[in-house]
Amino acid sequence: MKGLDKEIIKYICENNLERDLLKGNFGIEKENVRVDKNGRLSTTPHPKVFGDRLNNLYITTDFAESQVEMVTPVVDTLEETYEFLDNLQNIVSLELEEELLWPQSNPPILPDDEKIYIANFNDTSDGKEARRYRDTLAEKYGKKIQLISGIHYNFSLKDKFLDNLYKEFGKGLTFTDFKNKVYLKIAKNLLRYRWLLIYLTGASPIVHKTYDEKIINNMKNINEESYHIEDIVSFRNGSYGYKNEKDFIISYDNVESYVRDIEELISSGELDSAREFYSPVRLKAEENKDTLNSLLKDGIKYLELRFIDLNPFNKNGIDLETLYLVHLLVLFSLFQEDEPFDEESQKVAYKNHELVASFGRNKNLELYENFNTKNLLCNMGKNIFEEIRKLISVIGEKEEFLIKVVDDAIDKLENPNKTIANKIVEKVLEKSYMDFHIELAKEYLKESKENEFKLTGYEDLELSTQVLLKASIKRGIKFEILDRKDNFIALDNGKKVEYTKQATKTSLDPYSSVMIMENKLVTKHVLDKVGIRVPIGKDYFNSSSAKKDFTLFKDKSIVIKPKFTNFGVGITIFKDTFSKESYERAIDIAFEHDDSILIEEFLKGNEYRFLVLGDKVEGVLNRVPANVVGDGKSSIEELINRKNSSPLRGEGHRTPLEIITIGEIEKMFLNQQGKDINYVPLDGETVYLRENSNISTGGDSIDCTEDILKSYKDIAIKAAKTVGASICGVDMIIEDISQDATKDNYGIIELNFNPAVYMHCYPYKGVNRNIGEKILDLLDL
């Protein structure tokens, strides 16, 4: 080891490039096989909800039908990568009915080969080729070995960063040649030092007895059902693991020689194609289908590290610390002084790789420094971390975190019993191979369920937008957040781009429809014209004229509301009699929210929110006004605080339900009931805090899509069609839902062009109506 290249480090520091060292283009691919509740490999097909696996960017299948592959999009930071992986894990887990994701690289209980189904692809030439390739692999390597799963870590440097280096160090080279040189250097060093990561991340020490008999026979039986080798770290990375039949020696001098060597292996029949070259570190090209030509033409696009095992102790198979550990080794590889990676070096690397994978936990294990010199694994590792420590001080950022990552790694180097592999062995000895992993799988599923409505890294977006993003991820649609504050996203399925805001503002609705719905008076006018019942009412532009009409309304049930309002703000409802004072106060409140207000007839019955999407009512909710149920001891205020403490309640439409506030309207409403916030409701007594039932003002959502008669749904659809809307929230009052709609036993009080969709996905009571998917269907994405 030559140590860090001082010239580069100096240039980095002088040009403030150290800020870019933790940035890059990162991506993770992770496989997990699906298993039943007992840990038997699933024989069911890949879930339909994930669409065409050949075109799904995030969720696909690897070798086997039961082998889910999750792919994070290219992002700038490892935090984002980790968060996306977490989302993929949650999304996939929650779509598996009665099945679990197996958290171990080594396979679960396997059936006979004929019941291991190779992944099915579509009927296109791409699909057929994908299947042919897998058939070849099954033939050549066997099916069971293909079920060994793991993590691929993809990385490239930012173009701007590379360009800065190029300006100083690229003299006489084209940019592509310079870029190739940089990536080849990183790749060579990663290959050279990969044993260190295998030691630290290796997590497949034990194999189930249903695995390949010939292999099992060479291993030691532990705990009845499973087998291992003493001191093994990673079965997957070891000699019986997923690798080529030979340790191929390839030139890493330049891209041309690299390509030439692989082409020779292919033409000699040793490899089926470039992608069968299972190098632990792969050079990746722009064009995946024609890698070698693309490498020659456009150069290396990114590197793929293929030797990381699934860490069963982490729900997502890897943790953020490990991602950074890999990145530190990448940087270390970049900033090392150049050394040749000749045949001897490659053979040494293969040797060390195998030694660590198979015997790494032996405290006295010595590795090769070169053909002639050996050294303790622990010492060799610590030498590398010495250099990495220097790098961390150059980086400057996240120092504490990175030092902890290094310290933990050194701790593992010094104490092999602290490695992941060792911990797994301990757990398996304590429980059993199957019990240990299945318990973890169940725990992870529970965790995913608890966070069902969350989309990690996108919590600042409105929940409805998160619902749509989640559906897009399931379907593998590329998305871009154009404006977080606006919840403005672009969805791109490769065929077209759709722009949406707040999930329901889309290209589907003409602006005129939005204008009509935005204006309650016009909405009523237009609906009335086609014979849909709407409450009678008047609009006012100043409070004095509204107040003058007291006599006009005094004997009616009325609602007083701002002309433009969202989420029920500023609305007051008088069901029976009301005083002139209350009437005037309500007018003032409404005018606080808009410069024109509406006073409307209040229709008798319950209010229902119909979500119309295209030609269908996709969900109906009865929204119950904010309320508390007494326990005979607590005051209304205490009950509210208790109800608000639920994790499902939050603020600003980022949780399924909203916090109940104690504002002027609530107090006025309690006052009308002769109560205040100190009143102690009886045990079981329900006290309503508002008349309006909007979820945004703390109401509860009760899904009743199945309970509503078709006649009402037809009216809702007609209303949406009348204003030309494709996405429309229809607020309908229904006197008696057990009776079919007549001319006057219902009334539409509002149409919403921007209906909250999350209410229909995460109702207070009821089932998820999967509105995100339905909006994507409507958008033809």
Next chain:
Amino acid sequence: MKGLDKEIIKYICENNLERDLLKGNFGIEKENVRVDKNGRLSTTPHPKVFGDRLNNLYITTDFAESQVEMVTPVVDTLEETYEFLDNLQNIVSLELEEELLWPQSNPPILPDDEKIYIANFNDTSDGKEARRYRDTLAEKYGKKIQLISGIHYNFSLKDKFLDNLYKEFGKGLTFTDFKNKVYLKIAKNLLRYRWLLIYLTGASPIVHKTYDEKIINNMKNINEESYHIEDIVSFRNGSYGYKNEKDFIISYDNVESYVRDIEELISSGELDSAREFYSPVRLKAEENKDTLNSLLKDGIKYLELRFIDLNPFNKNGIDLETLYLVHLLVLFSLFQEDEPFDEESQKVAYKNHELVASFGRNKNLELYENFNTKNLLCNMGKNIFEEIRKLISVIGEKEEFLIKVVDDAIDKLENPNKTIANKIVEKVLEKSYMDFHIELAKEYLKESKENEFKLTGYEDLELSTQVLLKASIKRGIKFEILDRKDNFIALDNGKKVEYTKQATKTSLDPYSSVMIMENKLVTKHVLDKVGIRVPIGKDYFNSSSAKKDFTLFKDKSIVIKPKFTNFGVGITIFKDTFSKESYERAIDIAFEHDDSILIEEFLKGNEYRFLVLGDKVEGVLNRVPANVVGDGKSSIEELINRKNSSPLRGEGHRTPLEIITIGEIEKMFLNQQGKDINYVPLDGETVYLRENSNISTGGDSIDCTEDILKSYKDIAIKAAKTVGASICGVDMIIEDISQDATKDNYGIIELNFNPAVYMHCYPYKGVNRNIGEKILDLLDL
């Protein structure tokens, strides 16, 4: 005359129905023939801009191709009727190139019959029938008589008012029978007393020598070129005027007998169809094509008074006072005690009609009270007005105005020399028939021109909305104002309804396009992606982070603006160097208007507003920032006040240009130039008051549609297409308009989804680009 029906009057007063007496459903039809500047009947076709005359609700042709008919829509008040008539008069006048509207019922200089062209209709069966009917009339009555023009006054009572009467007086009758009874009563009395209105409105005492020779020969030559009869009031209503060959006696007892009598006249061949029955008061049915059956089936829908002459002293052929005079006689007719209208009464009515029309100005003229009794016209008229005075006191509203209407009428009764007819005779004697009328026509055209941008009765709407309404009126499209404050209108061409707000918010744009344009950051992102140049920039959510970036921008030309802004509010531009203080102040100003702001690179060059409609750039404006030009004497403040006094400048987009304000931004901008509002610019010195050139902040609009090269127009169209917009205001900076667009000699700084269209219709300099019509084309209306 029996006097008012006291029972009805009592009921009206007791039930507060008097408020409804001045309301009703009113409509006016008015004909004017087109003439050249010398008063010769036009031989040119009806202007194309008025579309298909068979489907144009407001502007069509009557008998002759040169005979324009203007039809006001049904409205509630006479004020609205009058205003709409005024608009029609202005609109039609301004579309006639080199032609005038002849303001007299009697024809202008007529050519020989073969050069009087009968109106051409479309090729549909309706069009063919319209032509056939006119051919028949030409054959039967001659062409020249058909050119006599006039006014039809259409009226019905409000259904609610009729319903109130029905409840009290309709016992034993169906509502339709009751309604028929009411209208028959009004019709009978109007027929009985029509002589009074003919006396007061008659305005066709003189005929040009080119009129029918046979008729002229029976008249007295005056003033060389024209002819009259001594004391004539209305040639049009007289025996040579536009009437049936016989005075038909028809039963008015009930609709059935009325229909039966007319059917008999048709089957005997005396009438071509029901519409050839030229009764001075017609019973009108729901269905115009099948009047008689429709009358039997649905009853009388409204009454049509057909005997009112064009008043040449009014631009619009009639004044508001006269409209009310007619209405007073209608109400008088309604509230008179019922009297039979038998053969004798009808003959008396015919006789009085003819006497007044032909000899009305004879102070000693006696009319028939019945076959046996005669009385002075003046006395008989005054008796009627005595009853009308009583009615006015019942009505309560507009008392002063109505009393003046009555007083004027009585004055005319007492002084025949004050009648319109007499005044016309005086003027013709003074000048000549042709000179007098042509001078008036020219004066009226001048008046219309002066008010080119105004739409009477709609001045509270934004000017762009008025532009669209005006275009709709030209094309005869029915419109409804759904929300005046919102400038929200519905346009209905009979085939479909389109909703528009502020003229440019329509169904043409998907909501997603609006969203993109609304968000400057997203707009830039999307345009940049397709290779359209946009200025670089950053957005900020708080002022401190924006202020921190001072060093980032300090050497650049920049613009600081609220993220969501309309009309340039809150925008500051720094072209060259600027101080940290000014920078921070500008940030504060921008944050006053939105909670996020943009700081952007300021592109060199002039700014142009491209109005893209569909696939075309329909207008390009260079907007010049608010400015004053010095006279060497006045201060900036005085110059601003002077410029603001132009009637073209106003506030809130209701005039072609806006008032220049002297606000903080103007003061800061002057300050940057080392000036303040007290500075006296040199003679001819232009002082700019703002950097931004929005019309809304007092800028001037210079049309330069023809000067802009296609390459820029193509870019504007591409930008609109990229965001999916059909209506889009593209703000482009162009370095040098004489050079074609390259990659970087232009830049789009903003797209507007709600571009002001009036700027392109009434630019400070340039021509009207008729954007209203183009939006209608785009809407396929």
